[in-house]
Amino acid sequence: xxxxxxxxxxxxxxxxxxxxxxxxxxxxxxxxxxxxxxxxxxxxxxxxxxxxxxxxxxxxxxxxxxxxxxxxxxxxxxxxxxxxxxxxxxxxxxxxxxxxxxxxxxxxxxxxxxxxxxxxxxxxxxxxxxxxxxxxxxxxxxxxxxxxxxxxxxxxxxxxxxxxxxxxxxxxxxxxxxxxxxxxxxxxxxxxxxxxxxxxxxxxxxxxxxxxxxxxxxxxxxxxxxxxxxxxxxxxxxxxxxxxxxxxxxxxxxxxxxxxxxxxxxxxxxxxxxxxxxxxxxxxxxxxxxxxxxxxxxxxxxxxxxxxxxxxxxxxxxxxxxxxxxxxxxxxxxxxxxxxxxxxxxxxxxxxxxxxxxxxxxxxxxxxxxxxxxxxxxxxxxxxxxxxxxxxxxxxxxxxxxxxxxxxxxxx
Amino acid sequence: xxxxxxxxxxxxxxxxxxxxxxxxxxxxxxxxxxxxxxxxxxxxxxxxxxxxxxxxxxxxxxxxxxxxxxxxxxxxxxxxxxxxxxxxxxxxxxxxxxxxxxxxxxxxxxxxxxxxxxxxxxxxxxxxxxxxxxxxxxxxxxxxxxxxxxxxxxxxxxxxxxxxxxxxxxxxxxxxxxxxxxxxxxxxxxxxxxxxxxxxxxxxxxxxxxxxxxxxxxxxxxxxxxxxxxxxxxxxxxxxxxxxxxxxxxxxxxxxxxxxxxxxxxxxxxxxxxxxxxxxxxxxxxxxxxxxxxxxxxxxxxxxxxxxxxxxxxxxxxxxxxxxxxxxxxxxxxxxxxxxxxxxxxxxxxxxxxxxxxxxxxxxxxxxxxxxxxxxxxxxxxxxxxxxxxxxxxxxxxxxxxxxxxxxxxxxxxxxxxxxxxxxxxxxxxxxxxxxxxxxxxxxxxxxxxxxxxxxxxxxxxxxxxxxxxxxxxxxxxxxxxxxxxxxxxxxxxxxxxxxxxxxxx
Numbered sequence: 054x055x056x057x058x059x060x061x062x063x064x065x066x067x068x069x070x071x072x073x074x075x076x077x078x079x080x081x082x083x084x085x086x087x088x089x090x091x092x093x094x095x096x097x098x099x100x101x102x103x104x105x106x107x108x109x110x111x112x113x114x115x116x117x118x119x120x121x122x123x124x125x126x127x128x129x130x131x132x133x134x135x136x137x138x139x140x141x142x143x144x145x146x147x148x149x150x151x152x153x154x155x156x157x158x159x160x161x162x163x164x165x166x167x168x169x170x171x172x173x174x175x176x177x178x179x180x181x182x183x184x185x186x187x188x189x190x191x192x193x194x195x196x197x198x199x200x201x202x203x204x205x206x207x208x209x210x211x212x213x214x215x216x217x218x219x220x221x222x223x224x225x226x227x228x229x230x231x232x233x234x235x236x237x238x239x240x241x242x243x244x245x246x247x248x249x250x251x252x253x254x255x256x257x258x259x260x261x262x263x264x265x266x267x268x269x270x271x272x273x274x275x276x277x278x279x280x281x282x283x284x285x286x287x288x289x290x291x292x293x294x295x296x297x298x299x300x301x302x303x304x305x306x307x308x309x310x311x312x313x314x315x316x317x318x319x320x321x322x323x324x325x326x327x328x329x330x331x332x333x334x335x336x337x338x339x340x341x342x343x344x345x346x347x348x349x350x351x352x353x354x355x356x357x358x359x360x361x362x363x364x365x366x367x368x369x370x371x372x373x374x375x376x377x378x379x380x381x382x383x384x385x386x387x388x389x390x391x392x393x394x395x396x397x398x399x400x401x402x403x404x405x406x407x408x409x410x411x412x413x414x415x416x417x418x419x420x421x422x423x424x425x426x427x428x429x430x431x432x433x434x435x436x437x438x439x440x441x442x443x444x445x446x447x448x449x450x451x452x453x454x455x456x457x458x459x460x461x462x463x464x465x
Numbered sequence: 466x467x468x469x470x471x472x473x474x475x476x477x478x479x480x481x482x483x484x485x486x487x488x489x490x491x492x493x494x495x496x497x498x499x500x501x502x503x504x505x506x507x508x509x510x511x512x513x514x515x516x517x518x519x520x521x522x523x524x525x526x527x528x529x530x531x532x533x534x535x536x537x538x539x540x541x542x543x544x545x546x547x548x549x550x551x552x553x554x555x556x557x558x559x560x561x562x563x564x565x566x567x568x569x570x571x572x573x574x575x576x577x578x579x580x581x582x583x584x585x586x587x588x589x590x591x592x593x594x595x596x597x598x599x600x601x602x603x604x605x606x607x608x609x610x611x612x613x614x615x616x617x618x619x620x621x622x623x624x625x626x627x628x629x630x631x632x633x634x635x636x637x638x639x640x641x642x643x644x645x646x647x648x649x650x651x652x653x654x655x656x657x658x659x660x661x662x663x664x665x666x667x668x669x670x671x672x673x674x675x676x677x678x679x680x681x682x683x684x685x686x687x688x689x690x691x692x693x694x695x696x697x698x699x700x701x702x703x704x705x706x707x708x709x710x711x712x713x714x715x716x717x718x719x720x721x722x723x724x725x726x727x728x729x730x731x732x733x734x735x736x737x738x739x740x741x742x743x744x745x746x747x748x749x750x751x752x753x754x755x756x757x758x759x760x761x762x763x764x765x766x767x768x769x770x771x772x773x774x775x776x777x778x779x780x781x782x783x784x785x786x787x788x789x790x791x792x793x794x795x796x797x798x799x800x801x802x803x804x805x806x807x808x809x810x811x812x813x814x815x816x817x818x819x820x821x822x823x824x825x826x827x828x829x830x831x832x833x834x835x836x837x838x839x840x841x842x843x844x845x846x847x848x849x850x851x852x853x854x855x856x857x858x859x860x861x862x863x864x865x866x867x868x869x870x871x872x873x874x875x876x877x878x879x880x881x882x883x884x885x886x887x888x889x890x891x892x893x894x895x896x897x898x899x900x901x902x903x904x905x906x907x908x909x910x911x912x913x914x915x916x917x918x919x920x921x922x923x924x925x926x927x928x929x930x931x932x933x934x935x936x937x938x939x940x941x942x943x944x945x946x947x948x949x950x951x952x953x954x955x956x957x958x959x960x961x962x963x964x965x966x967x968x969x970x971x
Contacts, residue, residue, distance in 0.1 A: 437670070
């Protein structure tokens with residue numbers, strides 16, 4: 054693959070983050086005081102020297118760290134070159150948050166990696182944006198029941214074109230990847246170490262399968278060993294990449310619970326497979342249910358949740374536009390499309406949504422309180438004739454009823 | 466002077482119901498003690514004309530001839546009213562007494578009331594009369610100058626005069642000129658409110674559009690101050706202006722009631738009635754056969770404010786005209802009919818406190834109270850209402866944007882849609898019918914509703930969305946919705962939307 058100056062900076066960034074004192078705080082301080090425009094500027098030694106001169110109102114700690122970076126600049130660059138070497142030989146590619154193809158779901162969560170590495174079929178990520186994705190996580194030594202449920206539910210989901218995201222561990226992860234690889238939905242494995250580092254090594258068979266049919270992602274540079282402290286961060290990425298999280302089985306102390314709490318804090322729904330209360334390896338999951346997790350009764354409820362989140366994604370500007378209109382825009386603007394122009398274009402494009410999406414939105418709005426048709430028009434930004442048609446259909450199948458001129462859900 | 470009675474004949478006309486009858490006025494003067502008698506079932510306004518004639522002659526320089534003067538107005542068996550015979554009688558007397566030269570064999574039509582000084586005045590009903598006369602073969606047609614706008618609308622040609630003395634020049638000087646009367650084409654007055662004032666009330670806006678596009682009766686219930694009364698003025702702005710023929714129909718009736726100071730415009734009439742209206746004001750006076758509000762609203766809008774407060778009796782009398790689109794009056798065995806083809810727009814509060822449809826639960830009325838309040842509107846009356854919409858008070862933000870943003874002319878865009886829908890309907894039905902007033906025959910074929918859609922509608926009906934009688938109403942509204950979309954056939958989607966405009970129980 055072709056590596057540009059930008060990718061060199063990306064490698065440098067990874068090397069710098071792993072091998073020097075520079076952390077997110079330092080970077081934030083630098084960007085906040087407009088010492089640099091984005092993280093790639095760290096690769097610019099002239100600019101770093103400029104920063105050290107004290108022209109910016111930076112924290113002393115930041116200046117100190119930058120000074121140390123200048124001293125070790127050539128060493129860091131060496132490491133970056135080594136990364137690059139590995140990447141070239143092993144066919145690993147780089148993606149940056151400044152790229153258009155950066156995962157949509159990550160753009161909206163803070164603290165997601167600025168640079169990550171991948172190997173395999175990256176199209177899955179673009180498909181996920183509009184097709185949805187589900188994190189399937191669980192114990193490394195699951196019960197037959199949880200394994201069976203994982204297989205059944207994943208099958209239904211990938212048939213609907215929903216991608217399955219997991220961590221390529223033993224047990225549930227392995228089952229989830231096995232079921233979803235080379236299907237309509239596809240599978241994404243997020244590793245704790247470098248993309249070329251097969252962990253656990255016994256999973257080499259499915260690693261190869263995913264590399265050729267799915268996608269392997271890691272925020273760590275090529276060659277990096279999966280250290281213990283990297284796993285929680287990896288779990289965060291799994292939750293962040295997907296639209297909702299399924300906990301198939303989790304013990305009282307389990308990394309799976311991290312994934313679930315990350316998902317919840319990112320505002321995503323967590324489904325937990327109900328299990329026997331006397332089965333200790335499932336207690337963590339059951340506690341999640343006690344805390345208000347959704348009960349995973351069937352794949353349908355997961356699909357509903359994904360559909361809802363997709364709809365909000367589509368209503369949110371930008372995402373559909375980037376995918377739908379990028380060709381059209383390219384002609385108009387020549388070259389890389391302007392994100393703002395895309396957003397503008399996508400703003401008034403509700404026709405990309407299907408009637409079922411709108412119905413789900415109407416139902417969602419009505420769970421809060423009964424509303425009249427006029428309010429629903431304002432809320433959905435649809436003309437009355439469309440709303441009235443949807444309402445009649447909803448009334449016809451008994452979901453919604455009308456009382457005192459307002460519509461409400463029949464069963465709340 | 467010979468003893469042979471000298472008889473002259475002229476023509477005039479009088480109004481009965483919505484038509485006029487041409488009558489022959491004969492004047493005979495025979496020698497004897499001076500008397501003046503008018504015969505032919507005339508009411509006192511005609512018999513009193515002796516006084517007006519006598520004084521008018523004197524002021525103009527003519528004299529009332531001495532002798533027996535008998536005026537006979539035929540057909541003698543019909544009752545006649547109105548002072549419009551004055552001019553014909555006066556001219557008859559002047560011809561008979563030789564004070565004016567009567568061209569031999571001339572057929573003369575004359576109408577108008579005389580004042581004591583000899584001035585000619587218009588009388589109500591002129592437009593109806595002149596419409597009847599316009600095609601007839603008269604050598605001289607003379608009308609008061611103040612009736613010319615009626616004449617223009619009626620397409621009547623003749624001569625208008627202001628004063629009795631002008632007759633000298635017409636007959637002696639032979640200065641008769643048949644003129645085609647024009648009328649002041651004011652066009653439309655633009656005296657309507659723009660529909661953008663209903664911001665945030667999407668359902669009502671849509672309801673008004675459909676109502677105008679298909680001539681559907683509409684009922685709006687909503688909170689006080691939600692703009693119900695405004696809706697009436699908005700609806701009139703959505704309707705296309707009157708055609709020339711329609712204008713003469715509408716004008717002739719309102720002229721009959723209001724005389725010559727009727728406003729003349731191409732705007733469709735909007736008749737506003739209130740809860741205290743009497744049945745005779747609504748249907749018309751059977752004694753004098755004058756049309757009521759129902760007939761006057763023909764081709765326009767009958768706007769009934771505060772509908773739930775109406776007397777049951779009045780609402781019952783409304784039912785038949787709404788169905789048949791005609792009002793009938795019977796006097797002495799003769800039935801007179803007036804067209805009453807209008808959009809019925811009813812408004813009112815949905816309950817005693819009026820806040821039923823407000824956001825949240827501001828209304829504290831019980832279901833029983835609400836049902837009692839609306840009891841008059843239930844059942845047969847509601848079957849005649851095609852469209853129902855709720856209204857609620859406009860929110861502060863919307864109110865601000867109404868008065869800050871200039872959204873003028875939204876109504877005009879709506880009106881273009883309405884005009885297109887009317888054209889669609891005319892070309893489909895081949896007659897001057899619209900979806901709302903098309904006769905209740907086999908509407909399925911005439912309105913191009915596929916069988917599958919009818920089945921869908923009957924499924925909705927079975928599930929209780931509307932009654933069996935509401936069924937055709939829903940299909941009619943669906944037809945209009947399809948017209949708005951410019952589609953040939955009615956689809957299930959259209960029926961789905963139309964269903965939302967049915968009023969269902971509380």
